[in-house]
Amino acid sequence: MNKVNFATVWLSGCSGCHMSFLDQDERLIDLAEKINLVYSPLMDVKDFPENVDVTIVEGAVGNEEQLHLLKTVREHTKILIAIGDCAVTGNVTALRNTLDNGSEEIIRRAYIELTDVNPLTPNDVPKLLKRACPLNEVVKVDYFIPGCPPSADLINYVLTEILAGRAPNMEGKAKYG
Amino acid sequence: MSGAGTVKLKINGVEVTAYEGETILEAAKRAGIRIPTLCYLDGLSNYGSCRLCIVEIKGSPKLFPSCTTPVSNGMEVITDSERLRKYRKMTVELLLSEKPHVCAVCVANGNCELQDLAKEFGVDHLRFDREWTRQKIDLTHDFLVIDNNRCILCTRCVRVCDEIEGVHVLDIKARGKDSQIIVDMDEDWGSSRSCTSCRKCARVCPVGAIYVRDKPISETKDKDIAQFIISRRRR
Numbered sequence A: 001m002n003k004v005n006f007a008t009v010w011l012s013g014c015s016g017c018h019m020s021f022l023d024q025d026e027r028l029i030d031l032a033e034k035i036n037l038v039y040s041p042l043m044d045v046k047d048f049p050e051n052v053d054v055t056i057v058e059g060a061v062g063n064e065e066q067l068h069l070l071k072t073v074r075e076h077t078k079i080l081i082a083i084g085d086c087a088v089t090g091n092v093t094a095l096r097n098t099l100d101n102g103s104e105e106i107i108r109r110a111y112i113e114l115t116d117v118n119p120l121t122p123n124d125v126p127k128l129l130k131r132a133c134p135l136n137e138v139v140k141v142d143y144f145i146p147g148c149p150p151s152a153d154l155i156n157y158v159l160t161e162i163l164a165g166r167a168p169n170m171e172g173k174a175k176y177g
Numbered sequence B: 001m002s003g004a005g006t007v008k009l010k011i012n013g014v015e016v017t018a019y020e021g022e023t024i025l026e027a028a029k030r031a032g033i034r035i036p037t038l039c040y041l042d043g044l045s046n047y048g049s050c051r052l053c054i055v056e057i058k059g060s061p062k063l064f065p066s067c068t069t070p071v072s073n074g075m076e077v078i079t080d081s082e083r084l085r086k087y088r089k090m091t092v093e094l095l096l097s098e099k100p101h102v103c104a105v106c107v108a109n110g111n112c113e114l115q116d117l118a119k120e121f122g123v124d125h126l127r128f129d130r131e132w133t134r135q136k137i138d139l140t141h142d143f144l145v146i147d148n149n150r151c152i153l154c155t156r157c158v159r160v161c162d163e164i165e166g167v168h169v170l171d172i173k174a175r176g177k178d179s180q181i182i183v184d185m186d187e188d189w190g191s192s193r194s195c196t197s198c199r200k201c202a203r204v205c206p207v208g209a210i211y212v213r214d215k216p217i218s219e220t221k222d223k224d225i226a227q228f229i230i231s232r233r234r235r
């Protein structure tokens, strides 16, 4: 059987969704027989490859670099899955959207107010977007796995269905938070 | 049950006898048929704001809220269909999009009727762009909090305060998406002289909008409180 090219991407999230992915435990061995991991924060690959079959994306789109990466991911991926509430709704990452100048306020809070030494606004980190947004506000998303984080069981269910060529049925399963 | 003051109708093909003037929801409940609800609460007046309880009635292209539509003789009601599920799902998505619901950091996470309905209808994402509104959070009361950012305007709190506690502290101001729950004449809860601090509003709030500070939400919610008090009064 041909293995599918599989990627995982980490945008503005806490990595909890990747942890939950790893929580599939021994089921990862079955998964490894079906997939060929081509890009992930778990491995050392710099550029997102072409011809990826399935990509799971954790985190909201928070800055310009992530926006660029997500667009590349979409162009190079057949099936794109948003994993976790941040990718699905914006969630905690997007709480700053409720502030009038959220992107500026959190930079000031993090780099000026909460620093003990050298309070300084950085100019070499990617520029924050005015609003953090869920993936589907920027690109087409094929499947969604909500949860903060989604349970390993739910991740496993969705991936198993998709790798078997079926569409997952989320009724009674998809829980936010 | 039969005779004067009763009507016969069909719900999902099953013949049901109901009292005249009763709502479709009440008749269905007695017949053991569940219709999803959100603003409805047993023991309070019916308000009809959430539209989760919609049903189809044969002969009409419209959908009807079963909690405010009275039964009539010969009526044929459908409570579950692909069309109804489609609109119920969309309604939940709209409610979630309208306010910055972030379940992961909400006091009601795991004890929220809106969250439960989202799960039931398979709401796995929101098809509508979210309104990242910011509304008033009143932290002035000794132990009660209202966070309008999570309020779905079901008015359960308004009704329980008015109809069961009998003081009508709470109400709604403004219209549309600017609507908010207010205390007295839009004053701070902490300085309210009409609130008896009975906590009934926190007990019936289906989401995390009104809650008791520093108390696990599972211990402070009680959906049966209104019906319980009414039944005691009758004895």
Ligand code: SF4
Residues within 6 Å of the ligand: A176, A177, B100, B101, B102, B103, B104, B106, B107, B108, B109, B110, B112, B113, B114, B115, B150, B207, B208, B209
């Ligand atoms: S009120 Fe319910 S739906 Fe809204 S954030 Fe809280 S748990 Fe989620």
Ligand code: SF4
Residues within 6 Å of the ligand: B144, B160, B161, B165, B167, B168, B169, B170, B194, B195, B196, B197, B198, B199, B200, B201, B202
């Ligand atoms: S605590 Fe009781 S009296 Fe006060 S607002 Fe809530 S329901 Fe009304």
Ligand code: SF4
Residues within 6 Å of the ligand: B150, B151, B152, B153, B154, B155, B156, B157, B158, B181, B201, B204, B205, B206, B207, B209, B210
């Ligand atoms: S505060 Fe709670 S009970 Fe009151 S209207 Fe809002 S959601 Fe309903």
Ligand code: FES
Residues within 6 Å of the ligand: B036, B037, B038, B039, B040, B047, B048, B049, B050, B051, B052, B053, B054, B065, B066, B067, B068
């Ligand atoms: S329960 Fe009937 S409209 Fe809300």
